[in-house]
Amino acid sequence: SQQGEEDPQALSIQEGENATMNCSYKTSINNLQWYRQNSGRGLVHLILIRSNEREKHSGRLRVTLDTSKKSSSLLITASRAADTASYFCAIPRADSWGKLQFGAGTQVVVTP
Amino acid sequence: KAGVTQTPRYLIKTRGQQVTLSCSPISGHRSVSWYQQTPGQGLQFLFEYFSETQRNKGNFPGRFSGRQFSNSRSEMNVSTLELGDSALYLCASSTGGRDYGYTFGSGTRLTVV
Numbered sequence: 407s408q409q410g411e412e413d414p415q416a417l418s419i420q421e422g423e424n425a426t427m428n429c430s431y432k433t434s435i436n437n438l439q440w441y442r443q444n445s446g447r448g449l450v451h452l453i454l455i456r457s458n459e460r461e462k463h464s465g466r467l468r469v470t471l472d473t474s475k476k477s478s479s480l481l482i483t484a485s486r487a488a489d490t491a492s493y494f495c496a497i498p499r500a501d502s503w504g505k506l507q508f509g510a511g512t513q514v515v516v517t518p
Numbered sequence: 519k520a521g522v523t524q525t526p527r528y529l530i531k532t533r534g535q536q537v538t539l540s541c542s543p544i545s546g547h548r549s550v551s552w553y554q555q556t557p558g559q560g561l562q563f564l565f566e567y568f569s570e571t572q573r574n575k576g577n578f579p580g581r582f583s584g585r586q587f588s589n590s591r592s593e594m595n596v597s598t599l600e601l602g603d604s605a606l607y608l609c610a611s612s613t614g615g616r617d618y619g620y621t622f623g624s625g626t627r628l629t630v631v
Contacts, residue, residue, distance in 0.1 A: 437616075448624040504549055510560050
């Protein structure tokens with residue numbers, strides 16, 4: 407079964423607005439990672455947040471982690487058309503080398 | 519520094535043929551993982567190699583295999599191709615630890631006809 411489940415599945419916003427997407431998971435984690443994928447291309451690593459961290463920032467991105475609720479959120483502030491992409495949360499399996507478990511992703515469309 | 523390089527970018531093969539995909543990781547990264555991405559199944563883990571050893575394997579049939587060379591470059595092979603093998607194949611490199619992010623290549627788009 408999918409470890410990370412993103413919500414919503416799709417999000418349509420206008421440039422300048424903020425976009426928030428959530429990720430829920432089922433088991434304990436060492437860290438949780440967010441990736442972006444532009445249409446048909448490879449994934450780009452955005453942020454890794456460790457289980458003992460509650461919030462992390464990178465430019466216009468803000469990630470929070472609530473281990474008690476087993477959930478994480480990714481906020482993109484002041485969105486741009488170039489932010490149009492699919493966003494995935496990914497969780498490394500603690501018992502399994504090199505394996506990231508991905509959710510189905512949130513498809514974000516930012517219109518000018 | 520150079521990113522992860524996957525070749526070829528696009529590939530069209532006929533059912534029953536075999537295919538080999540290549541991945542060159544970031545210099546110094548010893549771990550290479552492979553994923554299959556399809557619209558129906560999403561991103562599925564194929565296998566991971568570290569220092570020429572397969573450390574982990576996903577739930578794929580034996581037609582899917584891989585290897586890693588001493589320079590950390592990796593190849594994956596799919597034999598007896600089926601229509602359902604049409605997908606974007608992604609490789610990712612990392613240092614090999616569990617607390618680091620992964621750098622993905624641009625992928626190989628395989629179409630089986």
